[in-house]
Amino acid sequence: MGFGRDLRNSHEGLLKLQDWELKLLETVKRFMTLRVKSDKEYAALLLSLSQQSERPDTADYVSTVSKSWAQVVRQTEQLGHVMRSHADELNCGPLHRLAALIRDKQQVKKSYQNLHQQLESQHHKVTRSDLDKLKATYRQLSRDATAAKDKYREALAKGQPLFFYCLITCCALQSY
Template sequence: MGFGSDLKYSHDALLKLQDWELRLLETVKKFMAIRVKSDKEYASTLQNLCNQVDKESTSQLDYISNVSKSWLLMVQQTEQLSRIMKTHAEDLNSGPLHRLTMMIKDKQQVKKSYIGVHQQIEAEMFKVTKTELEKLKCSYRQLIKEVNSAKEKYKEAVAKVKKK
């Protein structure tokens, strides 16, 4: 019965590997979700900052100088960064994060299916090794009794023939 016990260790190892992979994927998913949230908040904060600066600066920019041009360029680039960060966060959320969520669900389903098939195989193995084996043993014992009974009858018949 070494074969069955070796399979049990393999089954346990596969379950541990599946659990480890699922935990890792959940960690990656949590990281990505926090990253999306953080990037969106950062983009929103940058945009709010630019909106606030625009309100204050428009009334003060009566004179155009190199400093004011630099300032406007810095505000525009900050707005552009805000838009890029928001776009990247949305892309991350709708692309890799969504696919990762689907992969986690698939892996959970595969694990559930694997466990079900394993239980079915174990039940079949139990049936074959225990139940059917016991039936065969009982049948064998019954046949031994019948053989012994037939031998006794044969010996009695031979003894009767010798007496005559």
């Protein structure tokens, strides 16, 4: 188990995870939006229903049935008010925070992609450009070393002293 092998497909995995999370958050947002809409409609229907019903308080006769009916109408009206306030709280609270979370996740994904692209570019520069420069320098130094060996052999063949050859070689190498 090597560190590099474990991270080979990590970028694609992170992008898939981010996409999946964003898709899930969008689904939750749609669900909550529909829930708010349906709760508001239900509250409006309950309030309308309670206002349309005949008020037993104004009736000529008061009985247990009329009291029960008045209680049902009051409870329906209260439920309508509660449903409307809960829908408004859901819309202003969690739904608003969820929209902000989705925007933040999208920004994080964009930032991650930009940073990954910069790192890939820098990695390519280091591994390709700088490596090619180092290879070219190595080849040049190899040629210079071969040329210096040839000069040394020539100097030995001509009988020139070793000191003279070392001086020429050191001066040539210091120019790099």
